[in-house]
Amino acid sequence: MNASAVSLGEIVEAAVESHRGKVGALLPVLHAIQDKLGHIPRDSVPFIARAMNLSRAEIHGVMNFYHDFRSEPGGEHTIQVCRAEACQAMGSRELELHARDRLGIDFGETTPDGLISLEPVYCLGNCACSPSIRINDDIHARVSAESFDELISRLEAED
């Protein structure tokens, strides 16, 4: 189901309804919208505000606080490269540079073809087999420049 088939208002309404009665449901609601649309459109903020009886500023503030929430569409796939210490000890600084170079984008950006967004992450809990990256919900261990390229080629081939 795409966004145009169902109005933004209905998507928000469904997300809010599924968490009705829960304590402090804003995070689950934002997650639900982002899971559905890939991002939380700015236009959805007034709908969320009305449905949850919050101010638009409050929602804006929460969206901005958390690294996960994005208000612009991301790529088809999201790649997170771990920047934390355990991965640093195994060469993640070089891997990070390689990833930017290979994809031709910086952290927080999406490839021009809309295929891949690159994000930093601070620990994936895979610290005994560093360096780690996450592609969507899959984590990859002991990633080298070569294995990174292979993983990217696979994503490009699927496209």
Next chain:
Amino acid sequence: MAVRVYVPRDATACALGADEVAERIRDGAAGRGIDVEVIRNGSRGAFWLEPLVEVETDQGRMAFGPVAPIEVPGLFEAGFPGDADHRLSLGAVEGIDWLASQQRLTFARAGWTDPLSLEDYRDTGGFKGLERALQMEPQAIVDEIKESGLRGRGGAAFPTGIKWQTVLDTSADQKYIVCNADEGDSGTFADRLLMEADPYQLIEGMTIAGLAVGASEGYIYLRSEYPHCKSVLSDAIDRASQAGYLGENLCGSRNVFRIELRIGAGAYICGEETSLLDSLEGKRGLVRFKPPVPAVEGLMGKPTAVNNVLSLAAASTVLAQGAAFYRDFGTGRSRGTLTVQLAGNIKRGGLVEIPFGETLRELVEGYGGGTASGRPVRSIQVGGPLGTYLPESHWDVALDYEALAEIGGMLGHGGVVVFDDTVDMAQQARFAMEFCAVESCGKCTPCRVGSVRGVEVIDRVIAGQDREFNLEVLDDLCDTMIEGSLCAMGGLTPLPVRSAIMHFPEDFGD
């Protein structure tokens, strides 16, 4: 009868190809007409051996590892899953010294069971603690936890029993149990491992906590960086609820306890308990002033026990086996077992659970086997990104809360990140400040702004610009952050920075 083959479903095992290994074993067996049942167990935490494949035999479980997907055909050719003479054969899993020499208490079940099987959990002593707690008065449960000496495993090491006593003593129409599963420290994965390998132990521990303090609602606040864990936990909560271990009429009693899984959104600071509570309330995760402590005014202003995953899980052991059993495991004031995670540049990384008292060197050289790169170890960061960098002269310290505190360090959540001699400690100090700048909640100026200034000052030191002066400015800045920050983020960021400068001055142009 089908041969039972175990392939872990743990995130690290999967990151090393365990899903594909499981698939290839099924296919390989089917192609050879061998009747195989593949069970996705939890990991034992010997991550250097993952994917660790085990075959159930009359002589116990026979292990093979690390089994990369491409090794599977070769294993079958060597006779797998029967007696296989293969270079990846490790013999009986109980014979693997790295595991056998540990004293598994909280992680006793990890790797043996199917994490989602309630039957496996019950067969291995599960729910015994809960059954006992259901027969006890709340005060008696709290007393048992106090007597056990259980201390918080999240980092602050606060006595769990005292926290629970406060919640029990505070009267309110609603109380909460909150499990802090926002394990954000680099170099730590013990919570993740436990939740993925033995989720019912956490569920049981939380339920015991609920009975102890009079709370009917519990939340697990899990970080979004743990997708595997999310899947295991939500299934486990569903199954436990269906089986009557959660919800109304708990185990046929009149008690009620529910658990809701909440997912964070990529903010390290939400591992700080008050920030976590704000996040649970649907707000920006800002750190709160204490007092009031959460045990008095926590979630939605109600008395709340906020505990780490391992602390809550340990509560089920304490109740099942008694306070004395748990207490007698420890040394000094550090009771129970020590959970250490060997990470970073380490040859045999993974989870080690042993009695307190072993030295850092014994762990890194013994269990860890030195660096993965084969180069000399130069620096070890203990206790996560806010922990001290220790040089070789400090590696003979015993790993317990007190001994580490004496040398200006902290055990924290037990993360041990090893760096070889290629590390640039000035860059590590810079990163500590950078991380603080990225993850500060912004409430306290010394943390929010000080960290940004910290990066700039370290950059000047690295560039050799007015070195002495800038080091003095940095030292001053560290004091300001320590004195003027509400929580550990701003207050402890100076630890890695200062220890790097103190112990590795040559990396700062000295």
